[in-house]
Amino acid sequence: MALKVYSSGSSQQWEEPGAFEVAPNVYRIPLPLPGDSLRAVNVYLLLEDDHAILIDSGMYVPQARKRLKESLDAIGIGLGDISEFLITHLHRDHYTQAVLLRDDFNGRIALGARERPSMEIIRERATAKDPTMVHDRYSQLIECGAKYLIDILRNFEGDDGEIAGYYKMPDRWLEDDSGIELANRTLNVIATPGHTQGHVVFHDPQSKLLFAGDHVLPHITPSIGLEPTRAALPLGDFLSSLRKVRLLPESRLFPAHGPVVESMHNRIDELLIHHDLRLTQASNLLSLGRSTAHEVALGLPWTRRQVGFDTLDPFNQMLAVTETLFHLDLLVQQQRAELSIVAEVRHYQPPESSSTKL
Secondary structure (H helix, E strand, O other): OOOOEEEOOOOOOOOOOOEEEEEOOEEEEEEEOOOOOOOEEEEEEEEEOOEEEEEOOOOOOHHHHHHHHHHHHHHOOOHHHEEEEEEOOOOHHHHHHHHHHHHHHOOEEEEEHHHHHHHHHHHHHHHOOOOOOOOHHHHHHHHOOOOOHHHHHHHHHOOOHHHHOOOOOOOEEEOOOEEEEOOOOEEEEEEOOOOOOOOEEEEEOOOOEEEEEOOOOOOOOOOOOOOOOOOOOHHHHHHHHHHHHHOOOOOEEEEOOOOOEOOHHHHHHHHHHHHHHHHHHHHHHHHOOOOOHHHHHHOOOEOOOOEOHHHOOHHHHHHHHHHHHHHHHHHHHOOOOEEEEEOOEEEEEOOHHHOOOO
16 A cells, blocks of 8 residues: 655654655655664655656665655655655665665766765775675774774674675765756755765755755764764864854755754754763863773763663664764864874873863
8 A cells, every 4th residue: 555645744753654745846755774773764855847856765675665665656656757866975774775776777876976985995895795894993993992892793783795785886976065956946065074074965045955864863963984984083074064054044954864853053053062062071081080982982971861881782882982082083183182092092181281280
């Protein structure tokens, strides 16, 4: 049975199935993420005269393809009617289904230009059948003083070599500050490095809509720097990207995870405040004698529920430790901390000038 089309005022939970018209000729379609705590990812269908454009595509799993087909059927179009996939970033829940649909129906894929280095690494590993697509993060755990997590994560995550095979190059690369001319609207491409180095958002200035991918999420703080390549200062990039998007005219926020939000400005302000507080909390823990990212992460509250580090699953412990590392590196860049490296482990301390001298 085909799913129903709902108005934007529907009271359903955001991840429940359906096709939700959130603006004229714009539909939010939540697709399932089996086994993922995020539960679902929003893709956005734009109907442009005789073309259908999809912003993000979902994950390659059969459940997502089935749900997408049912949702499109309810609107009156088919999978083969999608002429282009505009992808915010390379993570599997955004990119991989587009590759399979392109293989079957020939739609074109567009991706941010700064994702190219990561895509090249993933393709090299897929060709070599190397099952370590995202395990570059493991080396960071050594730097964080959390080497013990590596073996736990290997057992927890399993072999992701098959997933690498679903990564194929896009048809075109999207440059910052470029425009995508559609039949009824123009989308401005805005580079927003941080979550990944090549993340982009799409802004419709006339309708005041921001298709934000994972850059701005309404209920959670996006993870930072989860990619095969490594930026010098991922948190600094992310905060700069938030401030860049904050300068845009107020728009409705269409996120990849969570419901539509009426004010993108309010949510961006909340994220900036959160990270400012996090930097202060990390600095305070350094003053108490904690020195590694792992030690600092153990002293911080996590998630909206403010739970302890030990309550997180192994994957989210990895994200927590490496995010703490990025905060500490930014404190160093701000001259609010100093760094030393001992046996590959990064140690941080308050700047000597701030220490109390007896």
